Amino acid sequence: MVVVSHFLKWIYTARVSERAAAANALARAYVNSELPFEDRCAAEAALTLLLDDASSKVRLAMAEALSMSPLAPLQIISALASDQPEVAGVVLARSPLLTDADLINRVAASQKATQKLIADRPFVSMALSAAIAEIGEAEACAVLLGNCGADIASLSFRRMAERHGHLPMVREALISDIRLPADCRHMLLIKLGETLKTSPLVMALMGAARADRVMRDACVKASVTLIEGTRQEEHAALIEHLRLRGDLTASFLIRTIAHGKVDFFGSTLVALGQQSEPRVRALLAGGHDVALQALFRSAGLAAATHPVILRALKIWREVANGKRVAGVQEVSWLMLKELGGQSAEGDLAALVKSIHLDALRENARGHALAIAAA
Numbered sequence: 001m002v003v004v005s006h007f008l009k010w011i012y013t014a015r016v017s018e019r020a021a022a023a024n025a026l027a028r029a030y031v032n033s034e035l036p037f038e039d040r041c042a043a044e045a046a047l048t049l050l051l052d053d054a055s056s057k058v059r060l061a062m063a064e065a066l067s068m069s070p071l072a073p074l075q076i077i078s079a080l081a082s083d084q085p086e087v088a089g090v091v092l093a094r095s096p097l098l099t100d101a102d103l104i105n106r107v108a109a110s111q112k113a114t115q116k117l118i119a120d121r122p123f124v125s126m127a128l129s130a131a132i133a134e135i136g137e138a139e140a141c142a143v144l145l146g147n148c149g150a151d152i153a154s155l156s157f158r159r160m161a162e163r164h165g166h167l168p169m170v171r172e173a174l175i176s177d178i179r180l181p182a183d184c185r186h187m188l189l190i191k192l193g194e195t196l197k198t199s200p201l202v203m204a205l206m207g208a209a210r211a212d213r214v215m216r217d218a219c220v221k222a223s224v225t226l227i228e229g230t231r232q233e234e235h236a237a238l239i240e241h242l243r244l245r246g247d248l249t250a251s252f253l254i255r256t257i258a259h260g261k262v263d264f265f266g267s268t269l270v271a272l273g274q275q276s277e278p279r280v281r282a283l284l285a286g287g288h289d290v291a292l293q294a295l296f297r298s299a300g301l302a303a304a305t306h307p308v309i310l311r312a313l314k315i316w317r318e319v320a321n322g323k324r325v326a327g328v329q330e331v332s333w334l335m336l337k338e339l340g341g342q343s344a345e346g347d348l349a350a351l352v353k354s355i356h357l358d359a360l361r362e363n364a365r366g367h368a369l370a371i372a373a374a
Contacts, residue, residue: 011050020060030043044073063080068096078102088114092117106118107140120147130153145174154181157184166194182229186238189222232267235263235264258352292313293306308338311334312335315334327363329360339352
């Protein structure tokens with residue numbers, strides 16, 4: 001009590017550097033020492049008085065001493081969190097006394113520098129992550145994604161992809177996060193395609209119509225590749241995302257089965273045909289043609305597509321059972337033969353030809369790279 005009394009008289013004549021050092025020492029004593037009750041109350045009163053100090057250096061010294069302690073006075077922490085940015089930032093980034101409600105309010109009312117500090121806290125709850133995803137600046141979202149202590153819901157990933165997915169810093173942070181749902185990865189893929197096709201360089205080289213066609217084809221091919229890294233429990237969300245976008249077409253499904261994505265094809269049949277998953281899996285693994293065609297019809301696949309799908313499915317069955325070695329090149333060639341070979345005409349034949357030619361080019365490229373590396 002006597003020490004604090006002298007301290008309160010002394011601060012009015014002390015220099016800023018002396019007041020800052022004393023404020024830091026008093027704050028550390030408050031949180032680190034076992035003070036008697038009366039001394040503790042006196043120290044708390046002195047710290048409260050220091051909130052009115054004219055120099056931010058004094059308040060910053062207090063903030064640095066109190067910011068990480070759960071024993072700090074709540075009213076002082078709350079006041080420091082509302083101080084000017086250099087002082088408030090220390091508390092907002094560290095204090096365990098600030099609740100989610102406090103931090104969410106700060107996110108809504110603050111500029112991006114403060115939002116970034118909050119997004120980089122040692123632990124960020126799912127609710128706070130959702131607030132940053134919904135109203136945070138792009139920089140804050142990028143920091144949140146790089147924070148291994150942040151608990152982020154699937155919906156928050158989607159909101160960040162929707163709001164900021166066109167920006168490279170957020171897009172790269174999202175893509176590198178292993179927690180990112182597959183439908184969000186597809187959304188970012190489409191955003192990247194849209195950004196590229198409207199770039200001045202691409203427009204100058206190709207023109208609008210060709211750029212649109214090339215990017216659309218590239219996105220479809222990339223979508224098939226995306227399926228390979230998608231866990232089966234995420235298939236339903238990705239399928240619904242593709243369906244809502246209008247991308248879940250017969251041509252896309254033919255491309256997936258040609259590339260051997262049988263599990264994803266099965267998940268699509270479950271979703272579109274309103275069939276039970278065990279029944280669909282059993283039919284794909286060993287069902288007869290008549291039962292499979294009925295399954296395809298229930299999913300809305302035109303009868304003209306059934307023969308090529310059946311041909312591909314039978315080959316992939318043999319591969320899965322160890323009876324055959326085959327890849328996309330051979331499967332697509334046999335699918336094309338089902339339609340009449342290279343002379344076949346029509347949209348379906350053109351699609352299968354393009355799949356086969358892509359496979360030929362990819363295999364040739366791989367062969368050349370292997371020769372060069374030898």
